[in-house]
Amino acid sequence: ARAMSSDSVTFDLTGSFETHNLDTAPNNEITMTKDELMDHFRLMYTMRRMEITCDNEYKARNIRGFCHLYDGQEAVATGINAAFEPEDSWITSYRCHCIALARGGNVANILAELFGNSGGMTDGKGGSMHFYSKKNNFFGGQGIVGAQVPVGAGLAFANKYNAKPGEKMNVAIACYGDGAANQGQIWESANMASLWKLPMIFCIENNHYGMGTSIDRHSSHSDYYKMGNHIPGIRIDGMNVLAVKEGMRFVKEFCGSGNGPMYVEMMTYRYHGHSMSDPGTTYRNREEIALTRSTRDPLEFVKNTMIDAGFAEADEIKSIEKKIRKEVQAETKKAKEFDDVQLKDMLDFVYANSMESRDQEVPDFIRMPDYEKSFWKS
Helix, strand or coil: CEECCCCEEEEECCCCEEEECCCCCCCCEEEEEHHHHHHHHHHHHHHHHHHHHHHHHHHCCCCCCCCCCCCCCHHHHHHHHHHCCCCCEEECCCCCHHHHHHCCCCHHHHHHHHHCECCCCCCCCCCCCCCCEHHHCECCCCCCCCCHHHHHHHHHHHHHHHCCCCCCCCCEEEEEEHHHCCCHHHHHHHHHHHHCCCCEEEEEEECCEECCEEHHHHCCCCCHHHCCCCCCEEEEECCCHHHHHHHHHHHHHHHHHHHCCEEEEEECCCCCCCCCCCCCCCCCCHHHHHHHHHHHCHHHHHHHHHHHCCCCCHHHHHHHHHHHHHHHHHHHHHHHHCCECCHHHHHCCCEECCCCCCCEECCCEECCCCHHHCEECC
């Protein structure tokens, strides 16, 4: 790192990128201010504490059903969000809590959603895998493996269709894991995006395991950024938020300028198992997880970067961490205070009378698994 002024420092990113079918590449350095770095750290640490809280609440049986945690991958969501504009479209997999936070959510409405409470981001009716915020152009988590990618291509089509002539297009990104990367629907979406030169980013968050199967056992081609064949691609160090930010700035510029889609592979790692039902230690050992935590942890990287740049002292960072822990605890308490979702509310947004917001029809009867608990319109 080298100081540009008392307020900014330039950081070296050499070795953070590999490219495929590209004549240009991201810059090998990035200039950051203390405020920018500190904002990234605060968001990432909030993500980490929120996901640890989810883990504890799940074990306490306050969260039920499917639950996939994102701790270890925080630099990916934070870096993408830093490079994007609010008007860019984002859709992802079921591992979506932290992206929902980055894209306009808060800890209270995310945890309320997980608790099934009415104060949740989708009114308590979506749960862990189905966060959504149209006003923030976040089109959610997707419960079906890989199914978000064709929807992402549709978002890219909409962005191209709605772009004003002569202006850059807003981009769309679909994030998915290495376990989904060989699906046919992704190939079909890539073909369409390439034919129509859509501003579409196919983003593989390569955490090295498709559920409990390592990439060398589930994919004959593990250079995922090259999977688009003629479609350009880039591999980014997904544990370095600065590399993600600069890399995605480059990708957004490329795709938004009418050059068509791009494949992006984020090299990252998840600390928890695939989901809460997976201990995460039957197909990998604890030493592997501990080694990643000690050598490549994305939060430790940001902390060390700020200290080395003279932006913060270790005690200052500890104080911020303590404050964020208290904030997450308070938000968790708030999330539990919302009312449960009422049965009558479960029928909202099922049948529409028109395309106008909330102009809907409620059916007279809906059959529940237990007939005696079926809903009759009063």
